[in-house]
Amino acid sequence: MDVNAAVAAAAAIAGLCTGVIAMLAFRWSEREQKRPTRTSLRPDNNAALPPGVDTVLSVLSSSAVVLDESDSVVKASSAAYALGLVRGGRLAVEPMLHMARDTRRDGEIRQVELDLPRRGTGRGEALAVSARVAPLGSRLVLLLVEDLTEARRIEAVRRDFVANVSHELKTPVGALSLLSEAVMDASDDPEAVERFAGRMQIEATRLTNLVQELIDLSRVQNDDPLEDAEPVRVEELVAEAVDRCRQQAGSKQITMASGGTADLSVWGNRSQLAAALGNLVENAVNYSPARTRVGIAARKLAVPGGDLIEIAVTDQGFGISEKDRERVFERFYRVDPARSRATGGTGLGLAIVKHVAASHGGEVTVWSSEGQGSTFTLRLPESGVVRGRTTGGPLVDNGAVDDDGPYETDSYEPFPAPEARP
Secondary structure, eight states: OHHHHHHHHHHHHHHHHHHHHHHHHHHHHHHHHHSOOSSOSSGGGGGGSOTTHHHHHHHOSSEEEEEOTTSBEEEEOHHHHHTTOEETTEEOOHHHHHHHHHHHHHOOOEEEEEEEEOTTTOSOOEEEEEEEEEEETTTEEEEEEEEOHHHHHHHHHHHHHHHHHHHHHHHHHHHHHHHHHHHHHTTTOHHHHHHHHHHHHHHHHHHHHHHHHHHHHHHHHHSOGGGGOEEEEHHHHHHHHHHHHHHHHHHTTOEEEEESOTTOEEEEOHHHHHHHHHHHHHHHHHTSOTTOEEEEEEEEEOOTTSOEEEEEEEOOSSOOOHHHHTTTTSTTOOSSHHHHHHHTOOSOHHHHHHHHHHHTTOEEEEEEETTTEEEEEEEEEBTTBOSSOBOSSOOOOGGGOOTTOSSOOSSSOOOOOSSOOO
């Protein structure tokens, strides 16, 4: 009996411990289910959502958060976590929380635009968002948040571009207006009329060039140049660029020389590549002193992913300071505005070169030293080799087209500078 009693007591104790452990495990499981996750917060409460709302929220591009009457998060999308709206199961943005409480109280839909600190940057950058709060049933509140940061950036770029274009167009148009008045006032002076008419022709030419370059810039930014791509011989591009600038170079007694271009070809849109190289050569001629030398040289460069063709244009001009070198490819930026006006420059030539290079999977860089000249280097994939794939067609890695330059540039020797090659 004593043995049986001991066994029964041990069994009872074991059963009691098992029951306690099971109860604790059940409670722990309930707590884990109520803990918020990134995909579905408090799934046991999903049944409280109106029918179909859960499905709709899962396909929205906006960041979505559903709050209950105690301001606890019932459900939140992963985008809400990415923006830092939800932390620890609570709405972390105080203005949005106040909006949700007001909407819960009076049932009115509210919308506001806010600037939120960007998580993890530490650079004071802000996210521009549009928040809209609406009642969802009798006790829930729905918060939808749209990220407007990129839209605002594009809008700022557009405003700057329109302002710059307006300013640039106003100068030659104003000059033409004044000159036409001068011609009318000097109608009885043939020499003055001839002089003013010459000035009008210069301003009209400048206006025409500006409009044409605006059209070219718009085209290279919007079109896909590789749709009509073909193998283009570098020797032909260089010859066309030299012919384009031969008259200006001759008037300044500038010697133009080229070399290393034989048997090299690139893949791309012929007209865009010719315009880009022509702009580089034209700049070299326009900003070079008289009786100097402009050189155009090319070579093949082996890099991981496929060979590149480098075309360098070197002048013996005044050079570019270090602070200006960082901005020379910006639209309408001029190192010396007075000299640009004298040469008829619009400030768009290098911007066009930059976009042509990027859209072809290449890049353009500059070396310069004040008083020693400049070297602009255009790098493009070799014909038939488009970023690691040998093809006969215009395939390109989308990730390679970047305004800041798609290639590592520390693994090769740059063209020597500042001597005008070849």
